[in-house]
Amino acid sequence: MKFKIHIAQTIEKLLDQEDTDGDKKITIDDHGPKKFLLNDENGNSALIEGTYQLSNLLQELALAKKNNTEFAEIDLNEITEDPVKRISGKIKNLYWKGLTRTIDADGVKKILEDNKIENELAYLYVPFGDEIVFDYFKKLEAVTPKLKVVQMPKNISPEYVLSLNKKPGILALALQIKNNEISGVPFVVPGGRFNEMYGWDSYFIAKGLLIDDKIELALGIAENFKYQIDHYGKILNANRSYYLTRTQPPLYTSLIIDVLEKSNPDIFWIERHLKTAIKEYQTVWMEEGKRLTANGLNRYKAEGIGLPFEVEEGHFDDILEQYAPKYNLSTRDFEKKYLEREVIDAELDKYFIHDRSMRESGHDTTNRLVGVCANLNTVAINSLLYKYETDIAFLIKKYFKNEFQYFEDKSFSSEYWLSKAASRKDKINELCWNPEYGCYLDYDFVNEKQHFFEAAPTFYPLWAKISTPEQAEILVKKTLPRFKMKGGIAGSTKESIAGVDENAPIRQWDYPFGWAPHQMLLWEGLLNYNFNEEAQEMVYRWLWLITRNAVDYNGTIPEKFDLSISSHKIFAEYGNVGTEFDFITEEGFGWMNASYQYGLTILEDDLKQKLSDLVDPEDLF
Structure with missing residues (x-):
């Protein structure tokens, strides 16, 4: 009616x-x-x-x-x-649209209103060599008073990136020609307040887009991944000037595989993206001394100088207040002078190498990586790269008759990549598997020992199909209960942060906080090893939490949850994007939206009905 x-x-x-x-x-x-x-x-x-x-x-x-x-x-x-139907319908028909952006004439209008820009001018940086994009934006600059378009040099050094802190800006992404008009290739941002494309967020978002038949948007994400690798040398943390030295967890091949499962791009599309994925693998991850370590495993290792530019004033007070007295400065004055490099402290610079690398990992921040990240062969990065190797092998075998012409004088077989994957798998199990605790731990290659901190990436090897059936059984039966909470798995076990000083900052990727990517990778890992009952339970717990909070809080779909209170009311580090709106959210939050749609494809009908009735998971499992 x-x-x-x-x-x-x-x-x-x-x-x-x-x-x-x-x-x-x-x-x-x-x-x-x-x-x-x-x-x-x-x-x-x-x-x-x-x-x-x-x-x-x-x-x-x-x-x-x-x-x-x-x-x-x-x-x-x-x-x-029905609340489940309503939430899913709003995600599909409203939220994705609210999160869609472009870097073009229309998109620049949003950028000019960006609250991250405090300068009189809004800087838009174009990569060296892309004359078509440069010409397009220079013409736009001529009719847009506040816009300043700058073409960057061929070699982007950390020193150059540091110099841009005085005039920070957005980085150009791919353009396309449709109906004889140039427009930006669309992408989807994590939350409504963002205008930039984020690295690993975009992969999980794309999974949701593909489920909701937003194929063109998912293809747009792949195209912008490719553009970033080709023109900026890596998939960026995000396309802002101060992220130029920092990449993100590698999920490009997973996106290619997911696109192929849902749509039917031509062989030229597959070839283009496979070549670029191999290029990223070789140039970003496999250069010795950078993100590749002597033992054959990888680490996160961001470049960049000094304090990360994007953080808010006061974020690092717990560290800076230890150094300020040395220079007879207040913490606030020291922060300003250190950021602008008027004061240089070599010891503090080393700390920020680890901090930037932690941000490159996507886990910003966690006690697991603070002050040590660049010394660790993390379970996460090596699981992701193992999947890169097996994905590339799969694509070569299925689509290129087992021989892929990379360059005129260079071709690859699937066996080559499977051999690399097998070697990595052996190393992960040798250095990272801990049979006593029944989990995977990051390996400190500097001190040649495991870094004890139980964190959700211990389940990544299930997702990447690294674990043996016996390891999988241990992970699911012995380890998963240590992470399991009413609404899903936490970023770490409670025991892992037990020794942290009570006055230390609360880290948002640790216990008791729950994040969509951890849940999604766990679900897929459980299904890979036929732990179907456990998968149903873990999907239900997470979707119940999203549904319960949306029902109780005016449709709120937040960035993350505090699992100890089953609530979006977070008091840690950066707050909780997606919770501030008037009357209605028109965006939700990217990977949270995706996790809901993905979870519904897994959940059985009887549990979907219980979800609609908001039956408490503790009454079911």
Whole structure:
């Protein structure tokens, strides 16, 4: 049944009655009567009851208001809709659109309003050698007063990147020609406040896009990955000037495989992307002394000089206050002078090599990697690169008759890549597997010992298919319970942070916080080894948490959760993107959206019904 509603009057009345804390949302924290009589212009009426239905009404009115009409037709079925169906439908039909961006004439309008830009000019950097892109943006600069377009040099040194801190900006991405018009190749940002494309976020986002048949957007992510490797030398942490020295966890081949499973690009598309993936593997990961170590395994090793530019003032106070007295400076003054390199401290510079490398890992931040990251062969990076090697072997065998012409004088067989993978697998099991604790641990190659910290990447070898059946059994039966919480797995075990000083910063990738990529990789790993019951349970726990929070908090889909309280109310480091909005979220959060859609493809029908009924996982498992 549809109701013809006066939008502004109804919103005002609804908020006045139900939004008792004044945050322009209706949540379980509000103390209104939780009953609202909806009257329409035709004399129809309906009683809307409970937080969920009231917040749905507010959301639908807010969407209708965007059409600049006085009245709206509100379908009662949308107000009372099954929560699982509603969340999934909003992700597919609304949130992906809200997160889609381009770097072109239209996209620049958003960049000019970017709250990360404090300069009078908005700088847009174009890579050396891409004259078409440079010409396009220079023409745009001529008609856009605040825009300043700069072509970068061929060799991008850490010193050059440091110099850009005085004029930070966005980096150009791929352009395309459609209907004789140039436009940016679209990408999807993690959350609504972002205008830049993030590295590993984009892979998990793409999984959700493919499930929701947003094929062109997933292909756009692959194209922008390729552009970054070809023009910036790596898949960037994000396409901003201060990320030029930092890559991200390698998931490009996984994206290629996922695209091929869902769509049918031509052989030329596969060849182009496979060549670029091999190029990335060789130039980013396999140069000795950089991200490749003498034992044959890899590490994260970001370049860059001094303090990471993107962090907010005060983020590093626990470290900087140890050094400021040495220079007779306050912590704040020391921070400023150190950032601008007026003060140089070699010991502190070494700390920030590890910090930048930790940020390159995507796990920013975790006690596991603080002050030591660049010394570690992490389980995560080596699992990801093992999958690169097996993915490349698979693609060569399936699509190129077991011989791939990389250059005129260089070809690869699938056996070559399988041999590399086998060697890596042996090394991982030799150096990282700990049979006593039944988990994989990062290996400190400097001190030649395992780095004891139980973290969620211990399950990556299940996803990459590195583990033996016996190891998998141990990981699932013995280790998984140490990570399992009501709403999923935490970033680490509680025991691993037990020795951390109580005054130290709370690290968002450790216990008790839960993140979508950890859940998604775990689910796939469980399915790889036929732990189907465990997969159902872990999917249910996570989707229950998302659903419960969305129902109770006006449709909120956050960046992460505190699993100790099964809540999006996070008090650690960077807050929680996706929780600040008025009336309705139109974006959710990228990899959280994707995890919901992916989880629903795994979950069996009886559990989907229990999820719709919000049955507590502790009553099921």
